[in-house]
Amino acid sequence: MYSSFCVLHCLFCLSQGLYEEALIQFEKIKDTDFQAMYQLGVMHYDGLGTKEDPERGVEYMKKILYSDSPEARHLKFAAAYNLGRAYYEGCGVKQSTEEAERLWLIAADHGNPKASIKAQSTLGMLYSVSVLKDLKKAFFWHSEACGNGNLESQGALGVMYLYGQGIRRNTKSALECLREAAERGNIYAQGHLVEYYYNRKFYSTAVAVAKRITENDDIDMLAKVTDCLPTYVAKGVAMAAFYLARCLQLGLGVQQDQAAAKKCYSKVS
Known part of the structure; x- marks a missing residue:
C-alpha cells in the first residue's frame, strides 16, 4: 500500500x-x-x-x-x-x-497500448530509411500502428500509397490517409497534400493549406503537440513553404508577391 x-x-x-x-x-x-x-x-x-x-x-x-x-x-x-x-x-x-x-x-507485440503502438510506428520508420530498408515491412508496421490510432504512421501510410512504396499505388487510399492525418494535425501529411494540390494545379487550395502550415513553424512545439518526429514535421513545413513560395512568385492561386515569396523560400531547408 x-x-x-x-x-x-x-x-x-x-x-x-x-x-x-x-x-x-x-x-x-x-x-x-x-x-x-x-x-x-x-x-x-x-x-x-x-x-x-x-x-x-x-x-x-x-x-x-x-x-x-x-x-x-x-x-x-x-x-x-x-x-x-x-x-x-x-x-x-x-x-x-x-x-x-x-x-x-x-x-510491438500488443503488450502495452502506448509502447507497442509507438514501437510499431518506429519499426515502420526503421524499415523505411535504415540499412534494414524493406518497404513492404515498413508498410506492414505503419498499417498496424495506423490501425491502432498512431498519427505519424497514418501520414506515412498516405505517402506510401501515394507513391507506391511497399504497396501498389492507390491515390484514393493515399488521399484518405493524408486528409485524415492532416485534419488530426500531421504536418508531414499536410505538406504532401500541398504538393499534391500544386502538381494538379489546384493552386488556391494548395495556397490555403500551405498558409496554415507556415503560420506556425515552431518545429519542436509542433512535434511535441502531435507526438511526431521533428524531422518529419520540418519536412512538412519545408514542403509547404516551397510551394507557397512558388505560388506567390508566379501568382498561382494568389496575388503575385515577390517579397513574400522570398520570405517563404528562406524557410525551405
Missing part, C-alpha cells in the same frame, strides 16, 4: 514538472517497485531531475525486461521500446540497429 501511494505521489510530481522531488521518492522504493525502477530509467536516460546517465537508464530497463517477476510483466514492452531506442541511438550502450530492431519487435 505504501509503495503504491509513493508511486502515485511521484507520478503526480512528474506531471507537475517536479522532477527532482520525484527522483528522490522513486529512489527510495526502486528495489521493491518495478514502476519506480522504470521511471528512474527514463529519468536517468533523458536527464530529468538529474544529470543524464544513459548507462544507468539502460541498466534499469534491462533489469525490467529480463526479470522473472510477474510484477514486471506489464512494463516489459515499454522497457523493450526504450532499450531499442538506446541501441539505435548508441546512447548508454554500443550502437546496434539490429538489436534495436529485435527489441522493437518485442515491444
Whole structure:
C-alpha cells in the first residue's frame, strides 16, 4: 500500500514538472517497485531531475525486461521500446540497429497500448530509411500502428500509397490517409497534400493549406503537440513553404508577391 501511494505521489510530481522531488521518492522504493525502477530509467536516460546517465537508464530497463517477476510483466514492452531506442541511438550502450530492431519487435507485440503502438510506428520508420530498408515491412508496421490510432504512421501510410512504396499505388487510399492525418494535425501529411494540390494545379487550395502550415513553424512545439518526429514535421513545413513560395512568385492561386515569396523560400531547408 505504501509503495503504491509513493508511486502515485511521484507520478503526480512528474506531471507537475517536479522532477527532482520525484527522483528522490522513486529512489527510495526502486528495489521493491518495478514502476519506480522504470521511471528512474527514463529519468536517468533523458536527464530529468538529474544529470543524464544513459548507462544507468539502460541498466534499469534491462533489469525490467529480463526479470522473472510477474510484477514486471506489464512494463516489459515499454522497457523493450526504450532499450531499442538506446541501441539505435548508441546512447548508454554500443550502437546496434539490429538489436534495436529485435527489441522493437518485442515491444510491438500488443503488450502495452502506448509502447507497442509507438514501437510499431518506429519499426515502420526503421524499415523505411535504415540499412534494414524493406518497404513492404515498413508498410506492414505503419498499417498496424495506423490501425491502432498512431498519427505519424497514418501520414506515412498516405505517402506510401501515394507513391507506391511497399504497396501498389492507390491515390484514393493515399488521399484518405493524408486528409485524415492532416485534419488530426500531421504536418508531414499536410505538406504532401500541398504538393499534391500544386502538381494538379489546384493552386488556391494548395495556397490555403500551405498558409496554415507556415503560420506556425515552431518545429519542436509542433512535434511535441502531435507526438511526431521533428524531422518529419520540418519536412512538412519545408514542403509547404516551397510551394507557397512558388505560388506567390508566379501568382498561382494568389496575388503575385515577390517579397513574400522570398520570405517563404528562406524557410525551405
